[in-house]
Amino acid sequence: MRTPDEAPTFGTSHGAALRLAVLSRGPRLYSTRRIVEEARARGLRVDVCDPMKFSLTVAEGSVDVLHKGERFAYDAVIPRIGHSITQHGVALLRHIEQLGMWTANTGQGILQSRDKLHASQILARNRLPVPRTAYVRDMVDIDQAISMVGGLPVVVKVTQGTQGDGVFLRHTAYEVRNLVQGLLMTGKSVLVQEYIAESHGRDIRALVVGDRVVAAMRRRARGREFRSNFHLNGTVEPVDLPEDYAEAACRAARVLGLNIAGVDLLEGANGPLVLEVNSSPGLEGIEKASGVNVAGAIVDFVMDDTAFGEVDLDQLLRTVPGSGVLTLQLRNHPRMVGRRLNEVFATIPVFALSRGDRLVWNPDEDTQLRFDDVLVCYGDLVQLRASLRKAMLGQPLMAADVEEHGDDETTAAP
Ligand SMILES: Nc1ncnc2c1ncn2[C@@H]1O[C@H](COP(=O)(O)OP(=O)(O)O)[C@@H](O)[C@H]1O
Ligand SMILES: [Mg+2]
The missing domain is CATH 3.30.1490.20 (ATP-grasp fold, A domain)
Incomplete structure (x- = not known):
C-alpha cells in the first residue's frame, strides 16, 4: 500500500484534490478506518464527520449544513449511519443531497432498506426472490x-x-x-x-459496490444457533459466488437505490433468496474472509462516480408547475393489454416502459402493451390524467382533450 506522501493526487474537475467526508460516529471502527486509509492512499482529502454533530438549516430557497459550526463542503460523502441514528442520519443526507453533494448511498435508499417490511415489498415488486x-x-x-x-x-x-x-x-x-x-x-x-430449512445456520453476504459484487463470503452460525450473523460469533469463509447469486445481489441493491450494500442471501432449494440489504455493511469480516480490498473498491467507485450525481427525477420534473410523472400499471387496466401505444394515445406521453427487469426508454409507438408492463408518463398532470383516463376507457384520445378527472386509477411515481 502507498503512503499518503507518495500517493498521486486525484483531482476534481476544478483541479483540487477530491474532498471526501465519511459520516461515521466511530473514527476508530474498522470499516471507517479502512475507508480513510484507502482514500488517503489515493490522494484524497478525507475527514471523518460525526453525523450527530451537524446542524441543518432551511430558509426560503436555501438549505445549509453546518458541521461543528462550520460550513460543510465536500465533493463526496460516504455515509456509515448506525441503526440507532437512522432518522437523524437520513435527515442529514437529505439535506446534503439537496445541496447537490454526491453521496454514495442516499437517505431514501438507507431508509427503505432498514425496514425489513418495506425492503421486501420493494424487492418482491421487482421480482427478486424473497422468503x-x-x-x-x-x-x-x-x-x-x-x-x-x-x-x-x-x-x-x-x-x-x-x-x-x-x-x-x-x-x-x-x-x-x-x-x-x-x-x-x-x-x-x-x-x-x-x-428456509436448507439454509439453516448459514447465509451468504455479497458486497455490492456500484453495479458489481466485489467480494462475497459464507457465514455460519455456531452450535445450535440458526442465525449466522458475524456479531453473534458466526464464522466466515470465502465462497465462490454463483452467477445467479451475484445477479440477485446487484439487482437487490439497485432496486433499493443503494450503490454500496451488503446483501444477505439464503441458499434456497431453488436458488438464491434475498433476505436483507444492509446500507452500511461491515468490512472487517468480508475483507478477512475474501482477501479482497473492499474499502479500496469503495473509494475507487466514489472517485469514478462523483462526477455523476443522481437526481430524484420525480422531484426534479415537478419543479415545472403543474407537471409531473405518473405511472400506469397495465395489470390494473386489462382493456389496454394487447393494444399498441399509438392505438391508445393520440400523443404519446410515455417516456419509459418497464417490462420485466428491463426499462425501455421512449418506446416505439407501435409497441404492443403487455399485462405486466408499467408505463411511465411525463407531462402536464391535468392533461396526463385525462389522456390516461381516455386510454383506459378504450377510446383513442385527442391531444386537445383536457379534462380533469379523479386520480384514483393512476398513481404518482414514488
Ligand atoms: N427465513 C429464514 N430462514 C432461515 N434462516 C433465516 C431466516 N431469516 C433469518 N435467518 C437467519 O438469521 C440471520 C439474521 O436474519 P436477518 O433477517 O438478516 O436479520 P438481521 O438484520 O438481524 O441480520 C440470517 O443471517 C440467517 O442466518
Ligand atoms: Mg442480516
Whole structure:
C-alpha cells in the first residue's frame, strides 16, 4: 500500500484534490478506518464527520449544513449511519443531497432498506426472490400468517432489527403466538417468515459496490444457533459466488437505490433468496474472509462516480408547475393489454416502459402493451390524467382533450 506522501493526487474537475467526508460516529471502527486509509492512499482529502454533530438549516430557497459550526463542503460523502441514528442520519443526507453533494448511498435508499417490511415489498415488486413473509398487526391473524408462509416452523422477526437481534425460530403455533404477542405489546412491528430449512445456520453476504459484487463470503452460525450473523460469533469463509447469486445481489441493491450494500442471501432449494440489504455493511469480516480490498473498491467507485450525481427525477420534473410523472400499471387496466401505444394515445406521453427487469426508454409507438408492463408518463398532470383516463376507457384520445378527472386509477411515481 502507498503512503499518503507518495500517493498521486486525484483531482476534481476544478483541479483540487477530491474532498471526501465519511459520516461515521466511530473514527476508530474498522470499516471507517479502512475507508480513510484507502482514500488517503489515493490522494484524497478525507475527514471523518460525526453525523450527530451537524446542524441543518432551511430558509426560503436555501438549505445549509453546518458541521461543528462550520460550513460543510465536500465533493463526496460516504455515509456509515448506525441503526440507532437512522432518522437523524437520513435527515442529514437529505439535506446534503439537496445541496447537490454526491453521496454514495442516499437517505431514501438507507431508509427503505432498514425496514425489513418495506425492503421486501420493494424487492418482491421487482421480482427478486424473497422468503414468503407476512406482516401481522393483530393476534387473530397469526394462524393465517403461519399457513400463508408455508406452515411451521417459522421465523419471527421485528421489522427494524439488526445483527440478529429480534430474529427468532419458533416450532409451534403456541410459541409463535406468545412471542408475537410480547413483541406487539412492546410496540414492535412483526413479520412471520417462511423458514428456509436448507439454509439453516448459514447465509451468504455479497458486497455490492456500484453495479458489481466485489467480494462475497459464507457465514455460519455456531452450535445450535440458526442465525449466522458475524456479531453473534458466526464464522466466515470465502465462497465462490454463483452467477445467479451475484445477479440477485446487484439487482437487490439497485432496486433499493443503494450503490454500496451488503446483501444477505439464503441458499434456497431453488436458488438464491434475498433476505436483507444492509446500507452500511461491515468490512472487517468480508475483507478477512475474501482477501479482497473492499474499502479500496469503495473509494475507487466514489472517485469514478462523483462526477455523476443522481437526481430524484420525480422531484426534479415537478419543479415545472403543474407537471409531473405518473405511472400506469397495465395489470390494473386489462382493456389496454394487447393494444399498441399509438392505438391508445393520440400523443404519446410515455417516456419509459418497464417490462420485466428491463426499462425501455421512449418506446416505439407501435409497441404492443403487455399485462405486466408499467408505463411511465411525463407531462402536464391535468392533461396526463385525462389522456390516461381516455386510454383506459378504450377510446383513442385527442391531444386537445383536457379534462380533469379523479386520480384514483393512476398513481404518482414514488
Ligand atoms: N427465513 C429464514 N430462514 C432461515 N434462516 C433465516 C431466516 N431469516 C433469518 N435467518 C437467519 O438469521 C440471520 C439474521 O436474519 P436477518 O433477517 O438478516 O436479520 P438481521 O438484520 O438481524 O441480520 C440470517 O443471517 C440467517 O442466518
Ligand atoms: Mg442480516
